[in-house]
Amino acid sequence: MSSNHPLSIHQQPLAQLASKLQKRLPENSFLINLCDNRLWFAAGLAATFGKRQITLLPPANTPGVITELLNLFPEAIALTDREQDLPCPKLNISSLIEPVNCGRHGFGSSIPTLDLIAFTSGSTGKPQPWRKSWPMLAHCARLALSSLGLARQSLAVIGTTPPQHMYGLETSVIWPLCSKLVLTDQKPFYPEDIRLAMEKSSLPVLLATTPMHLKACIDEVHRWHNLAAVVSSTAALDPELAETFEDKTGKPLWELYGSTETQSFAYRRPAREPLWRLYPGTTLQQRGMVFSLRAPWLPKPFELADAFKLCGEGKFQVVGRRSDLVKIAGKRISLAELNLHLARIDGVQDGCFYQTNYQRLGALVVTSRPKAEILTALRQVIDEVFLPRPLYQVEKIPRNATGKLVKSELEKLLATLSPSNLL
Numbered sequence: 001m002s003s004n005h006p007l008s009i010h011q012q013p014l015a016q017l018a019s020k021l022q023k024r025l026p027e028n029s030f031l032i033n034l035c036d037n038r039l040w041f042a043a044g045l046a047a048t049f050g051k052r053q054i055t056l057l058p059p060a061n062t063p064g065v066i067t068e069l070l071n072l073f074p075e076a077i078a079l080t081d082r083e084q085d086l087p088c089p090k091l092n093i094s095s096l097i098e099p100v101n102c103g104r105h106g107f108g109s110s111i112p113t114l115d116l117i118a119f120t121s122g123s124t125g126k127p128q129p130w131r132k133s134w135p136m137l138a139h140c141a142r143l144a145l146s147s148l149g150l151a152r153q154s155l156a157v158i159g160t161t162p163p164q165h166m167y168g169l170e171t172s173v174i175w176p177l178c179s180k181l182v183l184t185d186q187k188p189f190y191p192e193d194i195r196l197a198m199e200k201s202s203l204p205v206l207l208a209t210t211p212m213h214l215k216a217c218i219d220e221v222h223r224w225h226n227l228a229a230v231v232s233s234t235a236a237l238d239p240e241l242a243e244t245f246e247d248k249t250g251k252p253l254w255e256l257y258g259s260t261e262t263q264s265f266a267y268r269r270p271a272r273e274p275l276w277r278l279y280p281g282t283t284l285q286q287r288g289m290v291f292s293l294r295a296p297w298l299p300k301p302f303e304l305a306d307a308f309k310l311c312g313e314g315k316f317q318v319v320g321r322r323s324d325l326v327k328i329a330g331k332r333i334s335l336a337e338l339n340l341h342l343a344r345i346d347g348v349q350d351g352c353f354y355q356t357n358y359q360r361l362g363a364l365v366v367t368s369r370p371k372a373e374i375l376t377a378l379r380q381v382i383d384e385v386f387l388p389r390p391l392y393q394v395e396k397i398p399r400n401a402t403g404k405l406v407k408s409e410l411e412k413l414l415a416t417l418s419p420s421n422l423l
Contacts, residue, residue, distance in 0.1 A: 002136065014039065014183065018046030023052060024096045030076035032056045032069060032088070039185040040081045040093050041163045044175050045114070055116040057164040058248045059127040060400060062085055072129070072316060118166050120260045121404045125206070130261050139297035140263045141170060141178040143279040145266055149229070150178050154321055155228050156203040158186045160194065160213045161402045166260040167233045169404070173209035181206065191217040195224055206227035211237045212403030214253075215343070231256055233264065234402040236318075236336050238344065242270040257318070262302055265295055266316070278314040286310060289322065328359065329385045337384060338363075345369075345377045350397045352405055353388060354414065362399060363388030372421035392421045 009279055021043055025031070031053050048055050056076060058065050067087050070076060078090040094417040114134035119127040131290055145151040158171030176183035182203060186193040192377050194217060198205045207230045214232060218241065227249060233256040257276055258264035267278040282295045284304075291308050292301040305318040319325070320334025335353050342363060343353040351365040365374065394417075398409035411421065 014042055014046065017043035018049075021047040021093065021096060022050050025079075025091070026077065027051070027052070028053065028075055028077050030054050030056055030073045031059060032066065032078040033082040034058070034075075034078050034084075034086075035093060035160070036187055036307075037081050037185045038159065038163050038172055038183060038187065041060055042177075042183055044079045044093060045116070045173070046129050052115070057116060057118045057169065059119045059121050059164070061164070065127075090112065107389075118164075118169065118260050121165070121400055121402065122406050122408060126408075130262075132263075137170070137174045137263070138178050138296045140265070140279070140295070141174045141244075143281070143296070144170070144256070144264055144267070145175060145179050147277070147279050149282050150175075150181065150206065150229075150230075153206075154180045154182065154183045154203060154229070155206040156184050156201045156296055157206050157208060158188065158194070158197050158201070159208040160188060161208065161210060161234065162187075165402050166263060167256070167258075168208070171231055171233075171256075189213075191220045195220060195375060198224055198226045201226055206231065207233075210234045210403045211241070212399070215241060218244060220250075221245060224249060227251050229254065234404055235259070236340055237270055239270040239274065240342055240344065246271040259304075262293055262295065262304070265293060275311055275315040275317055278316070282314075284308060284310060284316060313314045326355065326361065326386070328361070331383055331385055333382070333386055338382065341378060341381045344381075345374060348374065350399075352397055352410075354410065356390075361386055361388050362390050362392070364392050365423070366394060366397060374423070391423045392417050393423045394421065 006182050009040065017039065025047055031048055033041060033044045033055050035044055045055055056069060056073060058069050065084065070088055076088060078086050078088055079093055080090055081093050105253040114137070116134055117129045119129055121127065124301050142151070147204050157172050157176055159168050161168035163169050172185060175181050186197040188197040206228055209230060209232055211232055212235065229251055230253045236364050237255045245253050252269060253271060255265040255268050255270050265282050266278050268276045282293070285292045285294060285301065286362040289307055291304045293304055293307065294301050302410065305323065306321050307325065309317040309319055311317060320336050326333055326335060338353040339351065342348060342353065342365065346370040347367050349366040351363060353363045356362045374391065375387060394413065398406050398413055400406050
């Protein structure tokens with residue numbers, strides 16, 4: 001099916017749900033889709049197509065975020081699948097239509113168009129809106145599926161990230177609509193939940209997850225017996241973790257590279273290859289230290305926030321986000337690389353570096369290990385000038401549902417720290 005054609009929902013239960021829901025939706029121009037269940041979520045998306053409504057996908061399902069969204073779209077209503085207090089009119093999808101069992105039956109009906117607005121995560125500032133169309137999403141999805149060899153595989157997709165996030169939307173909703181992959185209503189979070197979800201699947205599983213989840217699960221993955229492959233994104237995946245995962249499971253672990261603005265545009269298998277590969281027809285263009293992405297699904301080249309080393313034949317190495325590149329005493333490093341070294345230290349459950357106002361770096365760690373041991377471990381892998389001063393012990397690093405740091409929440413946490421938090 002060409003990405004220029006109308007969207008065809010080829011899973012009968014999803015089509016039934018969408019058709020029923022479409023008749024119950026009001027005529028509002030904007031619908032905030034807050035459904036956690038992916039089948040409900042996808043039905044909500046499909047239902048808006050025929051009514052020519054625009055779906056809004058907020059970066060988080062909290063009253064504060066929804067209030068900010070309503071400041072931009074005051075006439076919006078929310079579609080949810082659970083009881084929750086919201087500062088806007090809402091519809092509970094489970095009270096509007098009866099659920100059906102998810103299946104794999106063919107379906108020939110098509111729906112005119114898809115129009116949605118996704119928001120960046122807020123990891124680098126205030127979440128920003130980005131409009132997406134069906135041709136953009138479908139074209140990117142088919143190139144991704146072809147690149148990973150998944151286009152003709154019948155696998156159940158189980159995702160651990162919300163479908164409102166671009167990575168979760170692409171892998172767990174759009175990919176199944178563009179292939180033989182099967183959309184499921186699972187959203188496991190904890191390691192045992194993930195194992196049980198895969199065990200109950202009637203098909204081998206493609207797990208779409210994050211480095212945060214993989215690190216939490218690594219001691220249990222040898223018990224994952226219905227796994228076909230894994231894709232990971234939202235943060236840098238430690239190659240050592242990828243190697244350990246593949247050694248324990250014997251299954252491929254792919255990493256995707258992209259953003260809300262661009263969607264995914266590159267991939268690699270970090271246990272076997274350090275370099276990223278661009279999707280077919282996609283190029284990176286360099287002008288000084290600024291890189292732009294040309295992709296078949298984007299209307300024009302998009303200037304990226306990251307810096308790269310181009311290696312030819314569509315391959316590249318990520319240097320880091322330009323705003324994260326730190327220069328101290330004439331030496332450079334990225335915060336992402338520093339965070340990777342910090343996460344590798346035994347006994348460090350989570351952590352992150354940050355820039356202080358004094359031309360040096362600080363760090364937050366969730367750990368019971370003493371400061372001297374952490375600094376000794378860091379000295380083995382980074383230059384002395386990048387050692388964190390100060391080093392704070394905290395109970396939790398402020399991350400969103402996909403494992404990304406939230407800049408505004410990090411700033412709030414830093415403002416509350418005192419000498420008693422120092423390691």
